[in-house]
Amino acid sequence: MIISKITGGLGNQMFQYAIAKSIATVRNDIFKLDTTAYETYKLHNGYRLNAFSLEVSLAKEDEIFRLRGFDNRIFNKLNFFKPKSYYLEKERTIYDDKVFSYKDIYLDGYWQNEAYFLDIRKSLLEDFKLNKMLSPKAEASLLNIKSSSGISVHVRRGDYLKHPEIGILSVDYYKRAIEYMKGKVENPQFFIFSNDIPWCKENFSFIKEVTYIEESESELEDLELMKSCHHNIVANSSFSWWGAWLNDYKEKIVIAPKQWMAINPKNYKWSPNSWIEISTMEA
Structure with missing residues (x-):
């Protein structure tokens, strides 16, 4: 299973969705989104991927805990007491092919590099169409x-x-x-x-x-x-x-x-x- 942490504004959310779907496509696996950050994250306009024509499942609390472990900013950064499936982005915009090698993975990062999902571009063009008419x-x-x-x-x-x-x-x-x-x-x-x-x-x-x-x-x-x-x-x-x-x-x-x-x-x-x-x- 692949779980991607969704946080930030619309653009960041789209990157976090795209990498998860790409890994799932390569590994023929399922992916889910962790949107729990928006319980406390009040900037921008909140979770916005539900405005697109994509189909996605939200991860359950037990699934998140199994792949992520405890959510603690210090522990996350130092990788203390974290399961092997927890993967914190190493460097922004730098492509890291290791994310494709995990059987189970919890993605925590921004993943702002098209190399992660260029192969599924056609699919993403469909996913990121609005599900409502324009005003x-x-x-x-x-x-x-x-x-x-x-x-x-x-x-x-x-x-x-x-x-x-x-x-x-x-x-x-x-x-x-x-x-x-x-x-x-x-x-x-x-x-x-x-x-x-x-x-x-x-x-x-x-x-x-x-x-x-x-x-x-x-x-x-x-x-x-x-x-x-x-x-x-x-x-x-x-x-x-x-x-x-x-x-x-x-x-x-x-x-x-x-x-x-x-x-x-x-x-x-x-x-x-x-x-x-x-x-x-x-x-």
Whole structure:
């Protein structure tokens, strides 16, 4: 059995689901999710995978305990008093093929590397379809996107302003990314997604072919709209990452920040090799 700990916002949850399904597929085994973190985790919007068309089982308390043992932050980190099935991610974004060799495994980590699940991409594209209709306003935005050479531009601010270790991407990053797209895409139309649209309107006056997405009812609708664009300019966000990765346009161009985290002493790399990386962080 494979059990994956689900925690964090929507993007993180999608990574944690994807690796579990991938391992289960390779091993012809079952996988379940441990969502008990949301009994105390109050950030973002809680557990969100139930908004997709995927079918999944939630792990029972005894199953979680058998594979994870006691849930203690210190013991987890030091691996004290933990069953052999408990597996804490060793290094962020670094592919670790050992996770595929366990008969039973409890996955505790973020697993932000497409190598874990690239082989089941087709299946994940189906799984991560919304199970409800878009709102009328989001549907109107979708029609606008599909009738153009749409390029999503994601700007993450808000909560990131309180996390200097993550960092805010500079306006220069977006200027350079947009100029690159203009040189590659005929008649580009830029669609701005952000948790700070007023800031974007104030700082993105240099974009002439622009539509600000302001009336989506949730981040789920934003994700659906972002992945429907032909091309993507992503922020340093797992949510933004999935918006681009789920884009199934064959000739898509994805631009991502080279410096994903402001503090990244080990130079971890979040972007797939097929994406174009541009540097710059806001000072």
